[in-house]
Amino acid sequence: MVDRKKIRPSLAQRTPIAEWLAASLGLILTIGVIGYLLAEGLGERQGPPSLQVANEPAQRVEGGYVLPLVVRNSSFATAAGVEIRGTLTQNGAVVEERRTTFTYVPGRGETRGGLVFQSDPDRSTISLVAEGYEEP
């Protein structure tokens, strides 16, 4: 990038400090990311996705209630098309049942979404289950 047609100066002389900086950062990042991926790959335990569904406090919206959901995957395997069913029960009787599908829940990650109910979820017992998934 720099014209050096005259006598070749030594490597240290003709290399800008910025270049050393950029190159060493590049080296650190490349080796770091490859190392991280390898460590993760080697530490990965085989096994199906392990899904836990939790809810956050319900919120009133126009025409009903939204129950925000967090689906966590504690396994390394990513789950696709995750089916979540939420049921509201009062004294054993089902008040309402809603389903939703999450496109992806990454391995060791989480995805957020919500279920929409007509009645206030806080007045009922909430039960949430992950019904199934497909492999990506």
Add this chain to the structure above:
Amino acid sequence: MAASASDEESYARGLARAAAGALIFSFPLLMTMEMWELGFHMDRGRLALLLAVTSLVVFGLARFVGFRDDTNLTDDALDALAALLVGFVVSALLLILLGLVGPGTAIREGVGMMAVQAAPASMGAILANKQLQAGTSGKTKEDRAGYLGQLFLMAAGALFLAFNVAPTEEMILIGFKMSAWHTLALVVASLIVLHALVFTVGFAGQEEQESHASAFAHFTLAGYGIALLVSLYILWTFGRLDGGLSDTVRAVAVLGFPATLGAALARLVV
């Protein structure tokens, strides 16, 4: 004694050029849904290998294309590393800017998404620096590359173009839609296109290849072989070889077409 201030400034400008290249080359993939998903569900070992392969390809490009005219190995290595840095930084920033990576993203997910995007971005960084560079004169490095260097450039071109289309669902779908005869026709078409482009674009060293037959063997067949191997590698990397042999052959032939175009245009693109 360190380099002068004007050298520092011109190096910074080079980095900016590289960033522009990384941006242009990686944008289509940054906005492809399958690429984000690959970032987290792709096999970690294969992703690490992909990064290692990318580093080597970037180094090879630095060797034959380069940020400048030196042929010094250390300089080329420094250029390659800087291009990798630019690739990582540009992909990470864009993923954040587009709201694909945020505070809620798990580390595994974020690093994976950045790593898979960094591959095309750093190739773009190293290429653009040359393409956008003003007033390079004299013999370019690719003229000195020799036959093996030419094959490497073809492989790099094939890798880049194949990488751009391989993540999409359409690759598999096209394979399903095609009959064996379609596949055969596509192979023939790939060979014709490659041969035509090799001759009209004029790879370096072509002058010595007198006859069509000899050029066909040296560049067209060799190039197509490389394109097929590159497609096979990319499909394996993305975990798309789960089907049977017939599906695999078809997928390789389908991806082999863009890979062939990449190989043929390597000289224009690179």
